Amino acid sequence: MRAALTPLLISALLLTAGCTRIETGEVGLRVNFDKTTDPTERLPGSFNQTVIGEIITFKIQDVAVAVDDMTPLASDNSTIKDFDMTVVYNVNPTAVSELWTTKNRSFHGLSDKGDDILLMQNYVALSARNAAYKVARGYESLKMADNRPQIEQQIRENIIKTLGEEKLAEKITVSQVQVRAIAPADVIVNSANELVRAQNELKTKEVEVQTAKKEAERIAALNANAGAIGYMNAMANLKIAEGVAAGKVNTIVVPFDFKGIVNAK
Numbered sequence: 001m002r003a004a005l006t007p008l009l010i011s012a013l014l015l016t017a018g019c020t021r022i023e024t025g026e027v028g029l030r031v032n033f034d035k036t037t038d039p040t041e042r043l044p045g046s047f048n049q050t051v052i053g054e055i056i057t058f059k060i061q062d063v064a065v066a067v068d069d070m071t072p073l074a075s076d077n078s079t080i081k082d083f084d085m086t087v088v089y090n091v092n093p094t095a096v097s098e099l100w101t102t103k104n105r106s107f108h109g110l111s112d113k114g115d116d117i118l119l120m121q122n123y124v125a126l127s128a129r130n131a132a133y134k135v136a137r138g139y140e141s142l143k144m145a146d147n148r149p150q151i152e153q154q155i156r157e158n159i160i161k162t163l164g165e166e167k168l169a170e171k172i173t174v175s176q177v178q179v180r181a182i183a184p185a186d187v188i189v190n191s192a193n194e195l196v197r198a199q200n201e202l203k204t205k206e207v208e209v210q211t212a213k214k215e216a217e218r219i220a221a222l223n224a225n226a227g228a229i230g231y232m233n234a235m236a237n238l239k240i241a242e243g244v245a246a247g248k249v250n251t252i253v254v255p256f257d258f259k260g261i262v263n264a265k
Contacts, residue, residue, distance in 0.1 A: 025061035060091035072136035095171035131158035
């Protein structure tokens with residue numbers, strides 16, 4: 001009995017060693033020994049023999065595409081120094097065979113480890129780049145960062161529109177666009193800083209003018225009050241003189257610097 005099981009065990013081990021398991025987030029396709037591709041997708045969790053032919057795997061969930069070092073033109077005709085973004089998309093599992101066999105191989109990319117094919121990665125990157133250049137044209141360079149959420153949404157909408165025009169909307173789903181960096185041109189940043197400096201200097205001068213104006217008003221008010229004091233002093237002296245003339249005043253306090261004439265009887 002033991003001798004009879006040995007060949008079966010060996011066959012099982014060989015069969016297991018010659019199998020590939022499709023992981024979650026992947027889809028597999030069989031390439032036959034004659035280099036033809038079986039159109040039936042191998043779904044996650046399935047075991048597929050590779051003794052005859054091979055299984056190639058495709059990452060279809062949350063494929064990230066980095067689109068970096070773009071220099072789009074802003075609405076103020078200045079060139080953005082650096083514009084970087086990441087696009088995340090998913091591929092419909094039932095469309096893997098069609099996309100792989102009918103689309104140009106240059107449309108696809110490879111994972112960092114080189115073990116998975118990233119269907120339509122290069123195509124999505126190109127569509128994203130074109131969308132970014134189009135959307136950026138609607139914003140001033142210094143206002144792009146403040147409008148980042150709107151820019152991300154508009155880029156995503158433009159990519160989806162492109163996919164629809166190419167009849168790929170049901171095969172590729174763009175789930176997210178993230179703009180990671182927006183750097184205006186140095187000349188624009190320097191001009192903005194100069195403008196802020198000039199505005200601050202103008203505000204300082206306006207404050208100085210207002211201060212001088214208030215000081216002039218203060219001096220004028222003091223001068224006006226000085227005239228009123230002189231008038232009141234003159235009226236007081238008149239009252240004293242009238243009192244003396246009427247014999248109602250017997251004593252007068254004379255200031256130490258008095259230079260007038262007093263007729264004392």
